[in-house]
Amino acid sequence: MAKGPTVVELLTQAQVEGLSLGQIVLKHQAAQLEVTEQDLRQKMLANLQVMRNSVAEGLTGKRRSMSGMVGGDAKLLEQRRQGGQTLGGDVLARVAARALAVAEVNAGMGKIVAAPTAGSCGVLPAVLLTVGEEIGADDAQLVEALFTAAGIGIVIAAQASISGAQGGCQAEVGSAACMAAVAAVELAGGTAELAVHAGAMALKTLLGLVCDPVAGLVEVPCVKRNVTGAVNALIAADMALAGITSNIPLDEVIIAMGNIGRAMPCSLKETALGGLAVTPTALRLKEVFLGAGQD
């Protein structure tokens, strides 16, 4: 195993000390940053508030992106959900609409929390706020879940990457989904071990996802990929809570993700030189947008 923190280390410590992953991360961070856990909780609570605000703002559908390519979709889905019409059921639609909402706020130059990146900022708020609602979690529990997610993100950043330019979208939306799945299981009262299985399942299904943003902007396909990441995390969490396990441990899935990222051609890593970014329609959109109002 490469250097740096691993999931299995976190898991072992959690089990030995009888704490959740989130509590272990909190404890480590307090020691490392030489501050109290209470201070850290306070600071994370501020992130949670911004996440809530970005969901609420996104659902109003008022923001458009600079290019005009995205915006308003969260509201459409939310309306359909409120009409009780969704095929996937209420919870799934709520998660999806919230993921769209936050990602649209980001694309429209609104205030968000990068989690782990700005491009993938919709996944965690969508999953955690919705699961929190379902189980009646309070802010303290949600804050702890965010520390769980952060702990997994720290491992991914050390062992692989959380940057689309280095690892493709699997490193952004894939990582966000992995973090969200682990955190969702803990939030729902599942054990740390089950939580880690959920993370492995969520990340495995997004391996190989490339980064191919149209016109180089964090809009298409980024906004909708946040939905994929979020919904995927929710299902992975449900699978783990049902006792389904991942055959490949999360640490190894993370290493595999890093290796796949390195093997990906540069054209599929945020350069907008491949994939969706070079489809005829994408090139036309880029032309229209870049041609407009050149100063």
Place this chain on the structure above:
Amino acid sequence: MELSAFDIIGPIMIGPSSSHTAGAVRLGLLSRAILNQEPTEARIYLHGSFAETYRGHGTNLALVAGLMGLATDDERIPEALQLARARGLEVSFQSIDLGDVHPNSVKIELRGKAGRRVVVTGSSVGGGKILITNIDDFAVELSGDYHTVIVIHLDQPGVVAQITTLLAAAQVNIAQMRLSRQKRGALALTVLETDQEVQATVLDLIRAMPAVNLAMTAKPLV
């Protein structure tokens, strides 16, 4: 250094891109600190990916917001151009080829209220991190992660030692130091990144040194 939980869940920022938006704000903020005056004119030259995608990422707005001192999470960033007009900051944007540099690079020619001019070049190197690489033809490496002291002085023996002595006397610990010389000319520029803030009284002592032309400080960027 191991990442903190808030590097992963955070920062709170105005979207859409940590490199093209948040990083651009920070480039503006550090350039403002280097000018060390309220800017009244900014000619902004965008290179590479900055030039290609600036409008979609609001890179232009973010740079101007930073030049005005707005933070990366300030909700006025989208209105930065109107705000600049209201504050009497004139801005212009052009594309430029800066050569073999990071794709997210920018050169900013600044003029301040009291007439000072400075040319700053820097890059947004990912995740909101930045690097200022050139100030007035001096090659530098400035991250904005630390308290920073920038001193332009005559290229004479003993000047740097005198500066570090003043800092040591004020209990300021130096994390990094770099001296660079212009290709031509008798001037040198020293950048000191420090663990503690350098108080105004200490800065005044540095400014009072006969060999020192100009000295300024910048706080760590948030």
